[in-house]
Amino acid sequence: MSKWFKRVLTVLVPVFLVTVLAGCAEQKPDNVYESTKESKKIVWGVKADTRLFGLMNVKTGNIDGFDIDLAKALTKQMYGKDAKAEFVQTTAKTKVPLLKNGNIDAVAAAMTITDDRKKIINYTQPYFGAGQSLLVKRGSGIKTVKDLNKAGIKVMAVKGTTAVDNVHKFAPKARVLELDDYAQAFTALKSKQGVAMTTDNGILYGVAKENPDYEVVGGTFTNEPYGLAVDKGQDEMSDHLNKALDELKANGTYSKLVKKWFGGIPGFNVKEVEEP
Template sequence: MRRTRVTGLLAVVSAVVLAGCGVSAEPVDPAPVESVARPTPAGTEIDPELARGGSASRDCNATASLPPDAEVADGSTMAEIRERGYLIAGVDQNTFLFGFSDPDTGELHGFDIDIARAVAESLLGDPDAIRFRAISSADRIDVLKEGAVDIVVRTFSVTCERREEVNFSSVYYVAGQRVLVDADSDVEGIRDLGGERVCATRESTSLRNIAESRPRPVPVAVDDWSDCLVLLQQGQVAAVSTDDTILAGMRAQDRTSTKIVGDRFTNEYYGIGIPKGDEDMVRYVNAVLEDVRGGTWQDSYETWLREDLGDAAPPEPRYR
């Protein structure tokens, strides 16, 4: 009985198929497909409105910090950190060579990471007595004002405007803004990018410098520098412009397809960010940096940066 039903079903199906073969039908055109733009990283903004610069005087002697003092007094910020047992540092995890996560181990490495560990080792006797908090460029001031971290070591340029909101250590590195483009680009510097899209992270001095260049490029703001590299590789921006240290990390990840062009058109003075009220911590960190300049600074530079940036030496500190 079952075989009879199956045979009958097959006959019906065959008839339908044969009938379909005998019908001449016009093919149906699929819906027209427009060219599809590649998605941009989350949070990407084209030509964002930038807040006007603060009222802080540009003659505030921004790079001069408080004199160093390694004493850890009772009740001090450093004593509280020792009682807690670990330092909390806001850092980057997406900028190759300065602060990046090892894809195999998940551990953070880079020049800035070494600087943060040096503070932990001096204060707590162990470079691993540290808890890293990965933050974006835009978060650097907020996490300090909120007391969410003890220090920020994240390619943090010292400026008069920022000094109104947070404290800074003495300068531990001097960088300069340049331009990263495709290897086959004819661009020779920032002046060749008028009307072109140029990427930088939001709330960075780099983004403002792009907007103030003449002829004016179109600033593109993203959350992390790795997003800029993606946009450049996808052809969605003509260039990335920021500190040569950060660009060196991007180029190290894509040496065949990118190049750094033009001379430095700014000087960027990196300091360790510290909450506004913690002047004792500023002095202590400056004492740590005095030791770093005389020893491990050069070792770290050789490990991470010399291949891409050539010879360098630690900057001389300036104190008030």
């Protein structure tokens, strides 16, 4: 590829992306609840790289996880058994822009409720009690976040997540290596680029379940429950999601999904999930 062609691509690709997003924004409904009710379909932004919450199944081509099952259950609870949940893969960087542009109707992606995010999006009530923890190689000697507070120690975290700021807060002497996703962060841990990977406990238990040489330690040193998200001003949609979530808890569906995905994991407290 010539240098000239590379320069052309550098200019044209961003313009193309902005044009595409602008086109999507023009079709954005004024009332997401009424729009999804009419179509009997909710387009959800989800994770596809996070075991237990949302992970691409290479055999089926589907995304599997707790957030996926919950989104399906909420969609049918709101609009009936023949209602459809569709899924769009998101990352920490893309889920809010996709929501704001109208590419997706709602987010179910292990998304921590924060004051900063509340300024630009609507959250539902918490649906999953999460807190930040540490993943380390067995025998590492690291037991709590305080063990990371030493000059020169490196910790892996994912860009755009609350984990990065929390390390700076609880272990200010540590250096944070920011990776694009959890797979890259864990690969960096395995290659000894740092001594620990940090994010929410549920995500780390998912990694540890598939990698027995690693363990989750330190309990949870933050309280950061997850919420479902819709665009700012879509109060009717968030209200109906809250209502549907309450109904799923009352009829036992929510508890069954929690136990399905997290009930058999040693050391994981299911009660903390159900009572965020």
